[in-house]
Amino acid sequence: MDARVPFLTALLMLFLSLPFSHSAQAAQPDYTLEKVVEVSRHGVRPPTAGDRKLIEAGSQRAWPRWLTEEGKLTGHGYTAAWLKARYESQRYRQLGLLPSGCPGPQDVYLRASTLQRTQATAEAWSAAAFPGCGVPVHALSHEDPLFSFPIGKATAAEKERNRQEALAALGGDLQQAEKRLQPQIAALKKAVCREDQPCPVFEQPWALKVWSNGGVAIEGLDTLAAMAETLRLAWSENQPAALVAFDHAHSSAELSQLLPLLTAKYDYTNDLPSAARKGGSVLLDQIVKALKQEGQPAPASANGQHQADLLPPDVRWLLYVASDINIAYLRTLINFSWQQGEYPRGNIPPASSLVFERWRSSNGERFLRIYFQSQSLDQIRQLTPPSPADPLSVTEWQGKDCRATSVGTLCPFDTALQLIEKNIDPPEVAVSYPHS
Template structure:
């Protein structure tokens, strides 16, 4: 963890120093695409359903299930204001031109509201126009199979997933024993796992690991990891929203406890969504659209008009997970698991023109820390979010620069069947 903290500090220092370094080296930032997860939302399940898995009452959200909370909107606006500050300093954004940033979101309330909230900080004084495909329609960026731009081969996808665990989900799950015990102790508030069974309660231990046959677009998984995935995400959202767990009688729930139980969610997410065939089907169209947007002469496949300096796309954690798996991109941030996508976390693609005339793509993952989320801390160049530079396999150089033409080749190669 000390090594991780030192690396993160180095990355943050490099990011803060980037404006001056770019000016001194003659580099020019030309285009930015931000792919963001929506901000802090209410739990997808009802409190009553969540309480079947816990010994203590569950905090109540003030908005319907799955909706962006008021705190979530505030946190997204803080993130947008940070990007306004850094990209104004880097010379990408200037003045009050309201056409500099183009916003696209999936059709859910939480994604549209997140885009609007980001825009309040990123495009202050502007009427933020969030583009969508329209209510009731499937967006190809986020649901390519339902939208008809991709066809899922579930047998191949399942083989892609099964091949990563030797076809044995039970053996894979057995490796998560410590995290399973930590979650059981936290949810059931006992001293040592396995906690005693209680009438009407679901336990993380109770469901055997297995593949599901009813998945329609991805590969379904059941077991402790799948059980934990939903419950720990709800816990993360409530924690980030500032909910009072201690007031509900919970003991031992803090950032350290969250970090101990996050591995279960991340293991399930990584296996189910980052596996090659799942990621190719789910994120291939999105990757092609991002490439078209970053190219110097964007064609009709680009998102936003040619005059947009920035394009902000707001989707879901699965959106980022599948794109990361497709392109082999890895990241880590303090307080989270490797490749974990916290609320509001985003992948940033920047197109730079270096002093030698070469255009390169620089990619990073940026996210607010757990304390920045819970305490709604303003983000500034002096107090930035966590930033992790990303190495794109087959493209990035030792400097992390990824030449634009090679980035295009990587995307095209990854999306080809």
């Protein structure tokens, strides 16, 4: 064999590798994070007064009392939310989205619903992300159309449509759906009912209801879901195992077996197309408007009145803090689902959030990244700080022409927004943004 062949082969391989390396580098542009709109659930709370009434009547026993007033954010819940917010803000500073010191008016805006638990969670975000800066939390003192299901009576046709959508989600028959869930129902019954004592909610057949405003409820399932939610909150609060599920859950794995009825409630009452459009269109419309903002002054209306107060603040990080039902409506409108860790499918844990990020590549293309993130059951219970070694659970939204990149799943910006916008009903109310 010619002695020159190995040398020529090596030279050829080197030559071929040069354009390939250049092409690979060109195919992986740098990405810059331009804007974030985030919708978070509030942190850990005790059961609300209404839920306590349901679960105690349904089980005919007293449930453990909490030190915190019913329905309000606990100190433990504040700290868990604080840890998550600190982790997020550190990431955004590393990515260049936020300044190293206190933010300016163009950097951040925090908006919470009218509830104490959402406002206190937003205050935890402010304190963790911008310590000592006094970044205010904005909230209305009255009913907020941004987060509320519209008031007013639904028409007979609307109510019937919602009922049919619920039946379709149930598989066509409520009692058959209840039968399919018997293993999950039995597991919850074993945990919350006393032996040889009445536990009425487990003996009564479920009943499908459509309220005057068009909202859907399932009597029986709603109470069972409230029980499961209360057990998860007690675990998250780091209550002694003897007080969680009446000493029937000694690990996160055991607790997770008692939670699937939360998913059933979402599936059959909240994650319905018409309910989501009615309950989530206002908020999703504001999210889309915020993502489109370019840092330009708001235009004047036809009568010359400035519209700045009717648009989301044009900031780099816009945070809304609300309830799980708000996130449920949004995820239904954008066709998104997840299953994270030991949580059942579609679970929306305390302080979890749905995040919309706008990115720009070095070649000028814009992208949208959407993901859901949460702390694990044990991260919240043990107040474990999220870190690169123990990160938040993240599930990425997948839309048309999305691709995996070094910064996450990125989707063509205009295409993704078109997919989202087609599911938004034109809002019938104006949303104003208070300023301090």
